[in-house]
Amino acid sequence: MAERKGVVPSTAAREQHERELFGLARRLRDGHHRGREALSLVPSENRLSPLAQLPLQLDFYNRYFFNENHDPDFWQFRGGESIADIETDVAYNSLSMLSGAPFVNLRPVSGLSAMIIAISGMGGETGSTVVCVDPASGGHYATVAVIKRFGFVPAMVSVEAGVVDVDGLRKILSAQDVSLVYLDLQNSLHLLDVAPVAACLAEHSPHTLLHVDASHTLGLILGGQVPNPLELGATSFGGSTHKTFPGPHKGVLFTRLPRVCELIKDAQYVLLSSHHFAATLALGLAAREFQYFGTTYARQVVVNARRLGAELAARDFKVARCADGFTDNHQLWVDVGDQAATNKLSGALAQAGVRVNVQTDMPGFAGPIFRLGSAEVTFEGASETSMTLIADAFAAARNGEVDRAARFRARARQAFESPHFFVDPE
Known part of the structure; x- marks a missing residue:
């Protein structure tokens, strides 16, 4: 119950309030650390250097x-x-x-x-x-x-x-x-x-x-x-x-x-x-920073998106295609089934530390799909090698092997090369 105005909180109430705030702080910290280890394939998001x-x-x-x-x-x-x-x-x-x-x-x-x-x-x-x-x-x-x-x-x-x-x-x-x-x-x-x-x-x-x-x-x-x-x-x-x-x-x-x-x-x-x-x-x-890294980063974004599309297709995922392959930009569209199947795979990937974006109103699709993006992981240093391992994580998650998918996710991050931003040498 909220304290009335003008009433000094008791020591016990203050301690309870303090525990609550520090608990919220710990949740933020823990969520932040999980986010740093996760691989985000959301095309409308990126990461600051x-x-x-x-x-x-x-x-x-x-x-x-x-x-x-x-x-x-x-x-x-x-x-x-x-x-x-x-x-x-x-x-x-x-x-x-x-x-x-x-x-x-x-x-x-x-x-x-x-x-x-x-x-x-x-x-x-x-x-x-x-x-x-x-x-x-x-x-x-x-x-x-x-x-x-x-x-x-x-x-x-x-x-x-x-x-x-x-x-x-x-x-x-x-x-x-x-x-x-x-x-x-x-x-x-x-x-x-x-x-x-x-x-x-x-x-x-x-x-x-x-x-x-x-x-x-x-x-x-x-x-x-x-x-x-x-x-x-x-x-x-x-x-x-x-x-x-x-x-x-x-x-x-x-x-x-x-x-x-x-x-x-x-x-x-x-x-x-x-x-x-x-x-x-x-x-x-x-x-x-982008004036120095932008050209190589932008090129790799498209290279990675196309490679991920090819690797997912090779693992029997239904990947949408465009005239020149799977994409001309950073986006990939993957149809993984009805709403229940889409939500199930999205949840399994999230448990494994791979974040995807589910959309339900995409051009040419009557149901939900994964709208994926290669920008954030590329900015962090992902190369084509990491795209192969990410596709392995997708396949493992589809098979219900969340722990195995998490290992592929960890290996994909370990395979990252130099990021497209300056790193303090100290």
């Missing part, structure tokens, strides 16, 4: 920072004054160089936050049409609802094997005033083909802006494994920074156009206050 994680443990986590211009008369909040340049110089410049975009907005606090800012800022006048990807084709579940909430009219296009239905888009352009095409492909084994969409807009609706939500492939784009949307005609791109990009839970937006930069900034100013200063510092450190 020790260096990038540091700001989240320091006093800066508690502070606001708004003085992006370092105006000596505008230090309304001084807690971040001594290291503000890590955001304004390190984070901004590193991400600008990686993206080839002179204008970078670091303020979104998640991928959905970036979506809200982009649609609000670039959606045009109330009543304008904003086009997005049909969720049945792999589009984000929330996009249509976000479009409606800002007073825009949603229209959807389908995507097949990464190719947008340009004929369908052309019909929408001829019938409606389209202010923005927001390509939000999140569930796909193929890379999004941006160029035909940009060409269609240039010919039929030059005023329409084109934004690519690259939340899932951001690390592959910045690592040079996937074509940069800005090079293919997109007005802007961005998304979350914790999927294939190994950063904190935040979002980022890129553009080369000053006008679009202002549209984004104006929307961000009223939709977002705190941008989570410590997480932005973490993003800067992750980006600076």
Whole structure:
């Protein structure tokens, strides 16, 4: 029972409360240690490097920072004054160089936050049409609802094997005033083909802006494994920074156009206050590390995903295929049966220390599947050898041999090579 206000707790009550808090702390510690040993194959997650994680443990986590211009008369909040340049110089410049975009907005606090800012800022006048990807084709579940909430009219296009239905888009352009095409492909084994969409807009609706939500492939784009949307005609791109990009839970937006930069900034100013200063510092450190490791990491992410797909298929798992094999990015889709069978195998793998992602609304599937990703384990140092051992763990778990699966998981981690981040030699 909660203590009444104004009543001093008894010694026994205080001791009980203390035991409870320390018990919670132990649970957190133990869960953390288990997580460090587990192998995460969740495509929407990644891991921070020790260096990038540091700001989240320091006093800066508690502070606001708004003085992006370092105006000596505008230090309304001084807690971040001594290291503000890590955001304004390190984070901004590193991400600008990686993206080839002179204008970078670091303020979104998640991928959905970036979506809200982009649609609000670039959606045009109330009543304008904003086009997005049909969720049945792999589009984000929330996009249509976000479009409606800002007073825009949603229209959807389908995507097949990464190719947008340009004929369908052309019909929408001829019938409606389209202010923005927001390509939000999140569930796909193929890379999004941006160029035909940009060409269609240039010919039929030059005023329409084109934004690519690259939340899932951001690390592959910045690592040079996937074509940069800005090079293919997109007005802007961005998304979350914790999927294939190994950063904190935040979002980022890129553009080369000053006008679009202002549209984004104006929307961000009223939709977002705190941008989570410590997480932005973490993003800067992750980006600076990525400038050194990003190319080899991004390449290995795709190599590992394809190898894991081949190894699972060789063990009689039903792995979805794309035109060039099992995947063109970090995602793998595996059909392991009905809901009961899927949950059973997911649980067995979790007991063995292998974490998978179950999805029930994937394009082309009527039931649940495993949506797997290779990004996090690759960031930690996994090579093709580890992919073979992970596939062995899947097979053992399917056979009910959880202990054997756990041994394969441990061997897979032992086979890791150098991670794609800096390690303190001490």
